[in-house]
Amino acid sequence: MIRVTIYNEFVHEKEYEEVKKVYPQGIHTCIANFLKEDSDIMVRTATFEEKEHGLSEEVLSDTDVLIFWSHARQDEFSDEVALRVKKHVLRGMGLVALHSAHYSKVMKTLLGTSMTLKWHHGETERLWCVNPTHPIAEGVPEVIELPMEEMYGEFFDIPKPDDVVFAGWFSGGNVFRSGCTFTRGYGKIFYFQPGHEEYPIYYDKNIQKIIKNAVRFVNPVVRKESDLECVGQ
Numbered sequence: 505m506i507r508v509t510i511y512n513e514f515v516h517e518k519e520y521e522e523v524k525k526v527y528p529q530g531i532h533t534c535i536a537n538f539l540k541e542d543s544d545i546m547v548r549t550a551t552f553e554e555k556e557h558g559l560s561e562e563v564l565s566d567t568d569v570l571i572f573w574s575h576a577r578q579d580e581f582s583d584e585v586a587l588r589v590k591k592h593v594l595r596g597m598g599l600v601a602l603h604s605a606h607y608s609k610v611m612k613t614l615l616g617t618s619m620t621l622k623w624h625h626g627e628t629e630r631l632w633c634v635n636p637t638h639p640i641a642e643g644v645p646e647v648i649e650l651p652m653e654e655m656y657g658e659f660f661d662i663p664k665p666d667d668v669v670f671a672g673w674f675s676g677g678n679v680f681r682s683g684c685t686f687t688r689g690y691g692k693i694f695y696f697q698p699g700h701e702e703y704p705i706y707y708d709k710n711i712q713k714i715i716k717n718a719v720r721f722v723n724p725v726v727r728k729e730s731d732l733e734c735v736g737q
Contacts, residue, residue: 506545506723509567510535511559514551515576516701523701531573531699531706538712545719552577559585568727569598569719573699574608586610594689595729598722600715603654603699606662611695614688615663621680622657628675629653631682631698635669640683640694640717648710654700656680662695670714672697683714685721692722 512532516523527534532549539545548567550558552574564570570589574581586609593599593614601611606619629650633641657678663686670683682697696714698705705711 506719507566507568508539508545508547508571508719509550509563510547510571511550512573513575513577526702526704531701534706535571542716557582557585559589561588564588564592567597568723569600571600571602572605572608572610573602575604578608581609586613590614593691596690596724596727598691598724599693600718600722601695603697606695615686617663618661621660622678624655626652627655630673632671632673634671635667638667638669639721640669640714642717643713644710650698650705652703653698656697690726690728694718694722
């Protein structure tokens with residue numbers, strides 16, 4: 505059984521009617537619902553307003569894979585919790601960072617770069633699978649058409665990925681490394697660009713398939729509880 509914790513700020517869904525219409529119970533609930541379709545995945549959720557953002561030491565110790573979506577409260581996210589997540593990734597917990605989570609304290613502290621990129625709202629995206637033999641690409645078509653998405657464009661200031669699995673092309677001409685894997689310590693990380701809160705991206709069956717594949721890919725083979733104690737302290 506893969507123990508998955510889904511963190512979502514759950515802020516935009518409360519503040520903006522147009523977002524609430526798309527995700528009335530929150531992005532985290534949408535993702536939890538399709539993950540629960542698979543009998544080998546057990547899901548819990550966490551949100552920004554919970555104590556310790558719902559990511560206590562107890563929760564993370566009982567998590568194999570953390571799915572992380574954040575945007576509006578990046579700067580307000582607890583430094584202590586960000587370092588706690590980093591510690592668990594270094595010890596082997598898998599991390600799937602979605603959309604604007606690239607700019608989270610968690611990703612910045614793990615990857616060590618500015619994580620900046622170009623962006624603007626409202627373009628068509630063609631998500632190309634550029635590494636079809638990768639496990640995250642299993643059962644995924646060569647190209648996925650997303651009628652409307654927030655454009656993310658290069659230059660994307662990230663360290664060299666282990667693998668680039670997906671590349672996005674946007675109708676305005678920008679391109680982007682939309683699906684990248686990294687290894688930090690014992691932990692695997694997958695960053696996946698699609699998922700702006702105003703658009704129903706996480707209802708797309710192909711996007712769901714990618715996230716399910718990513719959960720299995722980053723699921724730890726080894727989980728160390730004593731190594732790398734001092735890293736990030």
